[in-house]
Amino acid sequence: MDSLIDLMPELWIAAGETLYIVGLTLFFGGIGGLLVGLGLYLTRAGSILENRGVFVVLNLLVNIVRPIPFIIFLAAAQPLARVVVGTGIGNAAIIFTISLAASFAMGRIVEQNLLTVTPGVIEAARSVGAGPIRIIFTVLLPEALGPLILGYTFIFVALVDMSAVAGYVGGGGLGNFALLYGYRQFNPVVTWAAVLLIIVLVQLVQFLGNWLARKAFRR
Amino acid sequence: MPAPSPVVELREVSKVYPPTTRGGAEVVAIDKVSLTIDAGDVYGIIGYSGAGKSTLVRLVNALERSTSGEILINGQDIARLPERELRPVRLGIGMIFQQFNLLGSRTVAANVAYPLEVAGRSKETRRARVAEMLDFVGLGDKAGAYPDQLSGGQKQRVGIARALAGQPSILLADEATSALDPETTSEVLDLLGRVNKEFGVTIIVITHEMDVIQTLATKVAVMDQGRVIERGDVFDVFSNPQQAASARFVSTVVKGLPSSSELAVLRRRHPGRLVTLAFRDSSVDQARVFGEFADAGVTFEVVYGGINEIQGRSFGHLTLALAAPRTTDAAGDAAIDAALDRVRTLTTVTEVR
Numbered sequence A: 001m002d003s004l005i006d007l008m009p010e011l012w013i014a015a016g017e018t019l020y021i022v023g024l025t026l027f028f029g030g031i032g033g034l035l036v037g038l039g040l041y042l043t044r045a046g047s048i049l050e051n052r053g054v055f056v057v058l059n060l061l062v063n064i065v066r067p068i069p070f071i072i073f074l075a076a077a078q079p080l081a082r083v084v085v086g087t088g089i090g091n092a093a094i095i096f097t098i099s100l101a102a103s104f105a106m107g108r109i110v111e112q113n114l115l116t117v118t119p120g121v122i123e124a125a126r127s128v129g130a131g132p133i134r135i136i137f138t139v140l141l142p143e144a145l146g147p148l149i150l151g152y153t154f155i156f157v158a159l160v161d162m163s164a165v166a167g168y169v170g171g172g173g174l175g176n177f178a179l180l181y182g183y184r185q186f187n188p189v190v191t192w193a194a195v196l197l198i199i200v201l202v203q204l205v206q207f208l209g210n211w212l213a214r215k216a217f218r219r
Numbered sequence B: 001m002p003a004p005s006p007v008v009e010l011r012e013v014s015k016v017y018p019p020t021t022r023g024g025a026e027v028v029a030i031d032k033v034s035l036t037i038d039a040g041d042v043y044g045i046i047g048y049s050g051a052g053k054s055t056l057v058r059l060v061n062a063l064e065r066s067t068s069g070e071i072l073i074n075g076q077d078i079a080r081l082p083e084r085e086l087r088p089v090r091l092g093i094g095m096i097f098q099q100f101n102l103l104g105s106r107t108v109a110a111n112v113a114y115p116l117e118v119a120g121r122s123k124e125t126r127r128a129r130v131a132e133m134l135d136f137v138g139l140g141d142k143a144g145a146y147p148d149q150l151s152g153g154q155k156q157r158v159g160i161a162r163a164l165a166g167q168p169s170i171l172l173a174d175e176a177t178s179a180l181d182p183e184t185t186s187e188v189l190d191l192l193g194r195v196n197k198e199f200g201v202t203i204i205v206i207t208h209e210m211d212v213i214q215t216l217a218t219k220v221a222v223m224d225q226g227r228v229i230e231r232g233d234v235f236d237v238f239s240n241p242q243q244a245a246s247a248r249f250v251s252t253v254v255k256g257l258p259s260s261s262e263l264a265v266l267r268r269r270h271p272g273r274l275v276t277l278a279f280r281d282s283s284v285d286q287a288r289v290f291g292e293f294a295d296a297g298v299t300f301e302v303v304y305g306g307i308n309e310i311q312g313r314s315f316g317h318l319t320l321a322l323a324a325p326r327t328t329d330a331a332g333d334a335a336i337d338a339a340l341d342r343v344r345t346l347t348t349v350t351e352v353r
Helices: A003-042 A054-066 A070-076 A078-085 A090-114 A119-127 A132-143 A145-169 A174-183 A188-218 B051-059 B084-090 B108-116 B123-136 B152-166 B182-199 B210-215 B234-239 B244-253 B260-269 B288-296 B328-345
Strands: B005-017 B027-038 B042-046 B068-073 B092-095 B170-174 B202-205 B219-224 B227-233 B274-279 B299-310 B313-323 B349-352
Touching: A003 A054, A003 A090, A003 A132, A003 A145, A003 A174, A054 A090, A070 A078, A070 A090, A070 A145, A070 B274, A078 A090, A090 A145, A090 B084, A119 A132, A119 B092, A119 B182, A132 A145, A132 B108, A145 A174, A145 A188, A174 A188, B005 B051, B005 B202, B027 B051, B027 B202, B027 B227, B042 B182, B042 B210, B051 B123, B051 B170, B051 B202, B084 B092, B084 B108, B092 B152, B108 B123, B108 B152, B123 B152, B123 B182, B170 B182, B182 B202, B182 B210, B202 B210, B210 B234, B210 B299, B219 B234, B219 B244, B227 B234, B227 B244, B234 B244, B234 B313, B260 B299, B274 B299, B274 B328, B288 B299, B288 B328, B313 B328, B328 B349
Parallel strands: B042 B202, B042 B219, B092 B170, B170 B202
Antiparallel strands: B005 B027, B005 B068, B219 B227, B274 B313, B274 B349, B299 B313
16 A cells, blocks of 8 residues: 555556557547548448448458457557558557557447448438548438447457557556556556556546437427 | 410339349339329328338429429429429429428427528518418417427328418328328318319329228329329229229228138139129119019028219229029029120129129
């Protein structure tokens, strides 16, 4: 317990780092996921930009990346991280790799959320002369907003989970803190403090997500 | 009166879907349909589900692309136009749907404004037009409501306001009242009638409901297996269908001639002679027809049939069980024959055996 009090400054720094990693990966992975999800949705058979080739490739890519356990993906994507962000270790590398993995995971969720939009509504928009871009921004995304918010809340939890592995490649955050000061020092109180903070964080975000989604659904 | 000009003209239009399985047969959804719809018409398209009605109406605003043939909208062939050039054409064609298809994320007013946004109209123009349209459909007080807060009939009225916002010359109605209860249906049909009369909008309605045709349509086309098998004035097609398939469809909505199973029941109950008389318009004087039977001492009982009314004109069939109670069988038959001969000069008589 005393050691936890000594470690309080480090705990807050770690918590800040987790928020930093999760925030940025939510941003990049969220945009990536939106693009992948829209790509899957728009090019599937019968959709407004039907394109079998693009759909098959995207679908295959998502199916290949998604089942890989994140810690293995992290190691496997290290050379790619070096090319893209210039380093294979540290927060930059972990943010890149999580964003990449999250894009594919989120892509599938976005696709499923978009499929909840009634095809008739899209037909109605087409019938007044709306083109694909306009349909995406004025019909698809607004109509699927409630489910999309819940989807992003879900992926937030997955991002916190993925960020915990950051320590493996020299990144920071609560996961790294728990390993470094708790697990390896045989100090379960420290480990549990980190876990508790993660639980509180996830609860808060889930609460916020539910609230926003409810607002979007009620309209 | 000037000759009406066609606003929609289909010439030998076909829609063929590729085989669903490798080596399977192509699916012909629309089979060389030619159809002319004049300005101001309310054109009904009827037929069983799967006959191709929905596909046909979607060819008119190119939501479905035709495989061959010409589709002329106000004289312009749109059949081969690229998607981008179709958008202005679609603005001139409103469409309403069975499931309303309103945007749930937008208010009623924003739904009605949607086509105007797409057309790039200014904010002031949009606001004025939306208010005008909501007034027209009687929902001026619901501008700020969301579709979820409306009843089915109100939703369809918003759908109509949205479809008309861009001042189209053509309105396509795809089973627009099929999801509504009878009372709401008649309200929506009244509204569509006003759309036709007050704005001069040509309406194409797909339906399987007799009500819609009866109260709204001026002309009708009957579809079966991707083809238009019969067309003409509603009264002519319903009172005297020429094709077996259209007669079958008409008979499901207009009670007229007994089917063979109904006939078997009638036969059991009425062992005497059964005749079916056709009544069409004022050309047949019912009082005289029944007078002939009475004069000949022939009694009758109406056992089947009905008289229908379309656009103020009536038609129908009545099946009578005839008897001549005060004579012998042979004399009775002769009396009935004599009466029928005289009735035949007044209307069509079919002896049912």
